[in-house]
Amino acid sequence: MNNNNTKKPLILISNDDGITAKGLRVLVETMCSLGEVLVVAPNTPQSGMGHAITIHSPLKIHRSSIFNDLGVEAYESSGTPADCIKLAKYYVLKNRVPDLVASGINHGSNTSISVLYSGTMSAAIEGAIEGMPAIGFSLCDYEKDADFSHIIPYVSAIAQQVLKTGLPKGTALNVNFPRRQQEPIKGIKICRQARARWKEEFDERTDPYGRKYLWLAGSFENSDKGEDTDEWAIANNYVSVVPCLFDLTDHHAIATLNYEWEILRETAPRIIKEHYDNF
Amino acid sequence: MNNNNTKKPLILISNDDGITAKGLRVLVETMCSLGEVLVVAPNTPQSGMGHAITIHSPLKIHRSSIFNDLGVEAYESSGTPADCIKLAKYYVLKNRVPDLVASGINHGSNTSISVLYSGTMSAAIEGAIEGMPAIGFSLCDYEKDADFSHIIPYVSAIAQQVLKTGLPKGTALNVNFPRRQQEPIKGIKICRQARARWKEEFDERTDPYGRKYLWLAGSFENSDKGEDTDEWAIANNYVSVVPCLFDLTDHHAIATLNYEWEILRETAPRIIKEHYDNF
Numbered sequence: 001m002n003n004n005n006t007k008k009p010l011i012l013i014s015n016d017d018g019i020t021a022k023g024l025r026v027l028v029e030t031m032c033s034l035g036e037v038l039v040v041a042p043n044t045p046q047s048g049m050g051h052a053i054t055i056h057s058p059l060k061i062h063r064s065s066i067f068n069d070l071g072v073e074a075y076e077s078s079g080t081p082a083d084c085i086k087l088a089k090y091y092v093l094k095n096r097v098p099d100l101v102a103s104g105i106n107h108g109s110n111t112s113i114s115v116l117y118s119g120t121m122s123a124a125i126e127g128a129i130e131g132m133p134a135i136g137f138s139l140c141d142y143e144k145d146a147d148f149s150h151i152i153p154y155v156s157a158i159a160q161q162v163l164k165t166g167l168p169k170g171t172a173l174n175v176n177f178p179r180r181q182q183e184p185i186k187g188i189k190i191c192r193q194a195r196a197r198w199k200e201e202f203d204e205r206t207d208p209y210g211r212k213y214l215w216l217a218g219s220f221e222n223s224d225k226g227e228d229t230d231e232w233a234i235a236n237n238y239v240s241v242v243p244c245l246f247d248l249t250d251h252h253a254i255a256t257l258n259y260e261w262e263i264l265r266e267t268a269p270r271i272i273k274e275h276y277d278n279f
Numbered sequence: 280m281n282n283n284n285t286k287k288p289l290i291l292i293s294n295d296d297g298i299t300a301k302g303l304r305v306l307v308e309t310m311c312s313l314g315e316v317l318v319v320a321p322n323t324p325q326s327g328m329g330h331a332i333t334i335h336s337p338l339k340i341h342r343s344s345i346f347n348d349l350g351v352e353a354y355e356s357s358g359t360p361a362d363c364i365k366l367a368k369y370y371v372l373k374n375r376v377p378d379l380v381a382s383g384i385n386h387g388s389n390t391s392i393s394v395l396y397s398g399t400m401s402a403a404i405e406g407a408i409e410g411m412p413a414i415g416f417s418l419c420d421y422e423k424d425a426d427f428s429h430i431i432p433y434v435s436a437i438a439q440q441v442l443k444t445g446l447p448k449g450t451a452l453n454v455n456f457p458r459r460q461q462e463p464i465k466g467i468k469i470c471r472q473a474r475a476r477w478k479e480e481f482d483e484r485t486d487p488y489g490r491k492y493l494w495l496a497g498s499f500e501n502s503d504k505g506e507d508t509d510e511w512a513i514a515n516n517y518v519s520v521v522p523c524l525f526d527l528t529d530h531h532a533i534a535t536l537n538y539e540w541e542i543l544r545e546t547a548p549r550i551i552k553e554h555y556d557n558f
Contacts, residue, residue, distance in 0.1 A: 050330030050361070051395045058484070058492040082329070082396075086495065090479040113408060115527055116330045117361075129392060129476055153551050161542045170474075171529045187548055190536045192528040195449075197408055200369040205337070213337040216365065243532035248394055249471040253447045253522035257469045260444050263436045269466055272432050 009035035009099035009163055012127070014084040016046040016106065016119025019066055019076045023105035026148040027137060030155050031102055032070055034163065038098070039067060039074035040088040042081060042119075047108070049119040051126075052080045061087055081123035089130055100163055101127030104137035105155065107146055111138075111176050111230040112194040112222065115244060121174055125246050128172035133162050136172065140234055141179035150185060151177040154239050158188070167243070174242040178234050188239045194229035196222035288314035288378035288442055291406070293363040295325040295385065295398025298345055298355045302384035305427040306416060309434050310381055311349055313442065317377070318346060318353035319367040321360060321398075326387070328398040330405070331359045340366055360402035368409055379442055380406030383416035384434065386425055390417075390455050390509040390519060391473040391501065400453055404525050407451035412441050415451065419513055420458035429464060430456040433518050437467070446522070453521040457513050467518045473508035475501035 011031045015024045019041040031037050040061070060078040067074045075092060077084050085101065103123035110118040120136045127134030137155055139146055158175060167173065174193075178185060200218035207213055222231050233240035262268050290310045294303045298320040310316050319340070339357040346353045354371060356363050364380065382402035389397040399415045406413030416434055418425055437454060446452065453472075457464060477497035484492055501510050512519035541547050 045335060048332045048334040050328070050332065050401065052329040052331040053327045053396050053495065055327040055495055056324060058494050059481070060490075060492055083495065086479045087481070087493075091481045091493065113525065116404070116408075116525060117332050122329065125395070129395075157542045157547070157551055161540050165539050168529065168532045168535055171532050174527075184552075188540075188543055190533050190540075190543070192530065192533065193526050195526070200365045202338070202366070202370045211339075213339055214366075214370065215337050216332065216334055216362065241536065242527075243529040243536060244527040245529045246392065246395060246527075247472050247474070248453075248521075248523040248525075248527070250447065250450045250522040250524045251471065253450050254469050254471065256447055257520065257522060261440050261467075261469075263440045264467055264469070268436070272436055273463075 010096060011035045011037050011100045011102055012088050012098035013037060013039045013102050014041050014081055014123040015104050016042065016049060016081045016123065018042050018045045019064060021107060022145060023107050023139065023148060026152065027102055027105050027155065028067055028070060028072055030152050031159065032072065034156065034159055035099065037072045038088065038092065039072060040084040040092060041076060042084060043076040043078060046080055046119040048117050049080045049122065050117050051082055051122040053082050054079050059083060059087065081119040082126040085123050085126040085130065098132055100159060101132045101134035102137065102159060105148060106138035107144065108142040109138060109140040109176055110136065110174060111234055111240060112196040113198065115174050115193060124172040125244065128170060129246050133167045134172040135159065135162060135175055137175050139177045139179065147180045150180045154185065170245060170247060171243045174244050176230055176234055176240045178237050181237055183237060186238050188241060189233040191230045191233050191240045191242050192228055193242050194222055194231035195224040196220065196231060289375060290314045290316050290379045290381055291367050291377035292316060292318045292381050293320050293360055293402040294383055295321065295328060295360045295402065297321050297324045298343060300386060301424060302386050302418065302427060305431065306381055306384045306434065307346055307349060307351055309431050310438065311351065313435065313438055314378065316351045317367065317371065318351060319363040319371060320355060321363060322355040322357060325359055325398040327396050328359045328401065329396050330361055330401040332361050333358050338362060338366065340370065360398040361405040364402050364405040364409065377411050379438060380411045380413035381416065381438060384427060385417035386423065387421040388417060388419040388455055389415065389453060390513055391475040392477065394453050394472060394523060403451040404523065407449060408525050412446045413451040414438065414441060414454055416454050418456045418458060426459045429459045433464065449524060449526060450522045453523050455509055455513055455519045457516050460516055462516060464518060465516050467520060468512040470509040470512050470519045470521050471507055472521050473501055473510035474503040475499065475510060
């Protein structure tokens with residue numbers, strides 16, 4: 001952590017809306033007052049990229065002048081948000097490790113199940129995998145020119161808190177902000193991911209050459225009535241903070257499967273063993 | 280579940296190596312003896328796609344004759360593995376819900392942290408999100424013509440077990456098989472995800488026009504000495520079965536953050552509140 005006050009903390013910033021997104025600039029401006037900032041961001045929008053990485057094609061990365069006005073070193077890459085964090089750590093920085101990874105601020109919600117589809121959160125989770133405290137910030141407003149002014153103090157306060165106290169190992173924060181309401185935000189809630197999902201519809205169209213194509217167009221359905229969820233916090237004008245793991249193991253299910261599965265017991269492996277008599 | 284023995288279970292199959300991959304054909308052939316099979320698979324390799332979905336471009340889907348020899352209905356799609364499961368449920372099937380989602384058999388390991396980058400597992404996890412019992416199968420052999428013969432009885436036995444007993448709600452299985460050894464596989468272990476990671480290197484090259492490009496090329500580092508991990512199972516010639524959640528919440532960290540964060544206490548929100556005096 002940044003206990004060494006003689007040196008400013010290094011804050012690595014990425015996003016999934018691309019290097020020209022307004023939310024990225026707001027985040028860079030806000031983090032500039034907390035430390036030294038390095039930006040490695042995708043050169044095109046990467047929403048919905050989940051935890052994709054680029055292994056079937058090569059990557060490009062170029063120095064960008066986009067944040068020269070803030071005195072911030074920036075790179076744009078052809079890669080995904082997760083690629084950008086890998087590029088920053090292993091290619092741009094090499095021997096220096098950021099004190100914080102901040103991703104976003106995403107134009108649009110990443111609450112509930114959307115955390116899995118989110119490029120913003122994949123950058124944060126990649127940071128956590130690499131052992132760095134990491135936060136993904138998202139504003140529940142999809143507009144390109146969304147108003148971020150009401151959340152800046154919270155972004156700053158949360159980043160300062162994480163720089164000060166760190167995060168549990170292997171945990172990244174999924175921070176979502178309500179869009180600007182008539183009333184100020186009520187405060188911060190530490191939440192769990194709501195058990196909600198997208199009910200999909202495919203919008204079928206025909207191109208000028210008579211070929212069919214589909215747009216994925218779902219509606220969000222929240223059946224989780226808990227008041228400790230990210231969905232509840234956002235609906236009630238709170239900032240939602242969900243600590244997220246990259247260990248997907250359902251640890252409780254290990255005992256269940258060991259208990260229930262006949263194929264783990266003596267007679268069943270014998271059945272399988274039959275297949276091996278001619279191995 | 281499929282307690283109704285008068286009707287064959289419906290098994291939805293996808294993968295991330297694409298509809299022509301050998302591992303997909305092996306899985307389709309194996310599942311044909313257990314139920315009615317429907318294939319919706321990507322028309323190009325999608326390894327490393329994580330939980331990506333297609334929202335910035337339209338999707339295409341076409342009937343494929345590739346499994347006509349097995350009497351199996353198949354579709355190829357321009358989408359990601361997660362898209363394929365959504366397409367199957369909401370576009371191809373509409374009102375019928377599969378009894379099992381089976382993804383793979385992947386050419387290559389999806390143990391440990393690779394579960395996050397894996398398109399194979401994103402199809403399985405998408406199945407779990409949609410409330411279906413789901414399994415991702417991977418063979419730890421990247422070869423295009425990999426030998427799958429030694430794992431077929433295990434693929435069948437695990438699928439039968441899941442069709443019979445179901446899975447805990449919200450859990451998908453990440454099943455990895457060792458590549459063919461001199462000795463038969465020793466059995467099945469229910470495991471946790473090993474705490475290991477990819478240490479990346481970028482292989483820098485120059486194209487014929489003098490422009491630099493990079494290939495992501497890491498090496499896998501396992502520092503997790505546990506003998507209850509997927510890595511341990513594979514290294515010791517066992518089948519590894521990891522139950523995986525799509526709820527990423529670090530539930531234990533909720534108390535930690537509520538306890539540690541000064542910005543949640545009375546004085547701190549007052550600091551933030553200052554910013555709102557002119558709201």
